[in-house]
Amino acid sequence: MAHSGRSAFGLERGVAILGLLAGAFLILAAFGPSGDPRAIGEAALARATTSTLEAVEAEWRRLLRDPSALIGTEPPALSWDRAAAREASVPAGSTGRDWSSWRSERPTAFEALLAAAEEKEAEGDLDGARADLEEALAGTSDPRRRAVARLRLIQYAARAEDRDAVARSWRRAVEELTGDEAENGLSCLLLSYLAAEPLLDPAERSEGRDRLVSAWTSGALALPDSPPALIRGEDGRLRLSRPPLRSALAEMLAPGDPRLRSFEAARDLRALAAAGWAIPEPSAAEASIQVRGADVLLAVREKDGCQAWFLDRPGLEAAFTAALEDSRILEDGFEVSFGGPTAGRVLRGPIQLAGPTFAFDLVHSDPEGFVAAAGAGARARRFGLVALGLLCAAAGLFAGRSLARERRLQELRSRFVATVSHELRTPVASILLMAENLESSRAGPGSTARYHRLIRREAARLRRLVEDLLDVSRLERGLPPEPRLETTDLAAWAEELERGAADLAERHGSSLEFRREIDLPEALIDGEALRRAVLNLIDNACRHGDGEVRVEVGTTVRSAPVLRVAVRDRGPGVPPGRRERIFQPFERGGSGDTGGEGLGLGLAIVRRIALAHRGSVRCETPPDGRGACFVLEVPLA
Incomplete structure (x- = not known):
């Protein structure tokens, strides 16, 4: 055990020294080149x-x-x-054919028939016009002239709304024309389709568009x-x-x-x-x-x-x-x-x-200003390195102290086991002794009631000890107390608390002054848990006081009604630097860190119960400066 203690002490010193060295290195780096x-x-x-x-x-x-x-x-x-x-x-080719070589200098029979057909169409004689065009077609093999004649036949049939003639002429035009035959620069085949399209059926329209698009995209359509x-x-x-x-x-x-x-x-x-x-x-x-x-x-x-x-x-x-x-x-x-x-x-x-x-x-826009600002940032980084170095040194010292505290807690736990053994053995031995006296009839008629009372007191002491052990088990596992809240008559609760406090003070041989308000209301609390918390405070006062304990139970109003219990003793008091520390598990009162009696769990359990009720507990100095005063406050709303 001594060897492990020396090893732990060496580890604590090593961690602290390491933190100091890291801090020194950072500070040197801050002021280095x-x-x-x-x-x-x-x-x-x-x-x-x-x-x-x-x-x-x-x-x-x-x-x-x-x-x-x-x-x-x-x-x-x-x-x-x-x-x-x-x-x-690919270079674009020309569309349409140059028809100038196909023209004759003197009018021909075809041109005469074409002119006659146009005159009849203007006079409204569409049948005569179409007859002249059919005669002109029969008398010429010239592709351009035949294309013009086909175009006029379709145009005249469309004006006459002769659907059959339009369809028949369009089919012949599709069979005969290639698309490059032009009139005024436009394909006769295209002009024929545009004239015939309103009177064609959907299939013929689709075929016609496909034929024209193919001619257009192949460059064969005059455009x-x-x-x-x-x-x-x-x-x-x-x-x-x-x-x-x-x-x-x-x-x-x-x-x-x-x-x-x-x-x-x-x-x-x-x-x-x-x-x-x-x-x-x-x-x-x-x-x-x-x-x-x-x-x-x-x-x-x-x-x-x-x-x-x-x-x-x-x-x-x-x-x-x-x-x-x-x-x-x-x-x-x-x-x-x-x-x-x-x-x-x-x-x-x-x-x-x-x-x-x-x-x-x-x-x-301002590079010199940027450079100056960045240089100022270097000085700020130097300050940061110094601060970080100091922080590392402080962290090393803090870690060393934390390890020392952990080692101390281990020692406290070891002592706790020994103390628990003693605390359990004493009431058990008392109960067994008094039970044997009752069985052997060695107790006189007047002592029987006293023996029963003592057995009950030692059994209650065992019960509190077991409850404390269960609480510390929950604390070790990081589980908060689970209060069983129920509507409680605080007046009756205070009366029962007074009886328990009297028994506890009697066992310790202390005098008890118990004051409570008369008109205490009802409240939703865990009465048994709060009773245990107050009895722990009274037990603590009996252990560390000079034989005088004063308890005050009442209510006060801040933003909401609050149950306030104050337990005061006349002992040596608690130094201000230890008033938070004593609420930690395994911490015990007395003149030193581990002095006094008890398991070192009572005040830690009191704080957990108070927090479970959304309340608080604290240690104060009484107005006259003597002893200590522990105040437990629990909101009632």
């Missing part, structure tokens, strides 16, 4: 510049992944799919061939201008047809390339950006293809700067400059975002 404030400030500025630059570039990549903040709500200037991109890489062009709008931004007639025909013929949309998108891309822009190839993860002077082309990849917007460079710079400010990246005096005048110092740049044509400089 860690560099002057200027060097520390410059290093801090370099780190802040690097981290800010990385954050700016990360924000740019985020905007490329989600460019909604850059493009706003404007519709895309052009859209295309992969097929359109492939088609745009206005002027390409799209990039023009500048009123807002100063570029936009793509497409031939309005061609766009209207595409929308009229097959709105939303993917083949037609892809073919026209390829024309848009060729116009873009002809204006000097590269055909955008955005990835699935990020948008692509091209910058030419004050113009910007931003393209993104969607699930079904790609879309592109024309932006202006000042607007792009403003949107990027606003995004940096919203993300709180540009703080501590940092700014981004896209080549304009700046009052600060350029720290890094130019940093390319979209090639050399779109780059920025990272600027700080």
Whole structure:
């Protein structure tokens, strides 16, 4: 046991010394050669510049992944799919055939019949007009003339609302015409379909649209061939201008047809390339950006293809700067400059975002002030290291004291076991002795009642001891008391308490003065637990007082009614420094830490019972300065 005590003492000293050494090391580090404030400030500025630059570039990549903040709500200037991109890489062929070589210098019989048919149509003779057209068809093999005649037949039949004639003429036109036969620059086949479409059945309409779209996308359909062009709008931004007639025909013929949309998108891309822009190839993860002077082309990849917007460079710079400010990246005096005048110092740049044509400089408005502030921070860190060193030293001392306290508690527990053995043995021996006297009839008639009273008193003493042991078991396991609350008449409770206090004082040979209010109310309490708590206070006063104990039971009103019990003795009192410590388990009163009698559990149990009732217990000095006064207060509401 002595060896283990010496080992524990050595551990306590070792922990304390270790804490002191750690504290000394930190204090020495605080005043060591860690560099002057200027060097520390410059290093801090370099780190802040690097981290800010990385954050700016990360924000740019985020905007490329989600460019909604850059493009706003404007519709895309052009859209295309992969097929359109492939088609745009192939030079466009001409659409329609040059029909000038097919014209004759002198009117022919065909032209005469065509003119006659037009005159009859104007006069309302549609049947005669159609007869002249059939005769003209029979007399010519010229593809262009036959295409014009077929077109007029369909137009006249549609005006006559002759559904059968329209369908019959349309089928013949589909069989005979290729699509490149043109009149006034437009395909006769396309014009024939537009005239016949209202009178065709759904299947014929679908077949006709499919035939025309195939001819359109193969370049065989005669159409206005002027390409799209990039023009500048009123807002100063570029936009793509497409031939309005061609766009209207595409929308009229097959709105939303993917083949037609892809073919026209390829024309848009060729116009873009002809204006000097590269055909955008955005990835699935990020948008692509091209910058030419004050113009910007931003393209993104969607699930079904790609879309592109024309932006202006000042607007792009403003949107990027606003995004940096919203993300709180540009703080501590940092700014981004896209080549304009700046009052600060350029720290890094130019940093390319979209090639050399779109780059920025990272600027700080007051780098010298930043360096000075960072140097001041170094002094603050020095103070922090000193404080941490002192804290480590204090922690080492505290840990050493904690280990010493734990060792002391172990010793107290060992003594507790021995004391419990003695406390149990004494009442048991008394009960056995008096029981033997009663059995052997050695007790006279006048002593029997006294023996019964003594046996009851020693049994009550055993019961209190067992209850204390159960309480300490719960305390050791960290379990709070569980009060059994019930409505209790405090007047009757005080009377029973007075009888128990009298028996306890008699056993200790102490005088008892018990005062209680007459009109005590009813309250919801654990009467048995509070009775034990007060008896523990009285037992403590009897053990450590000089034979005089005074108990006062009453109520007082603060924010709510409170039951107040004060137990006062005339003993040596409790020093102010120990008035909290004595409520810890295994702490005993007396002149020393372990002096006095008892198990050292009574006051700890009293505090736990008080806390379970949302109350408190404390030790005070009486007004006359003699002894100690323990006050137990429990709210009644």
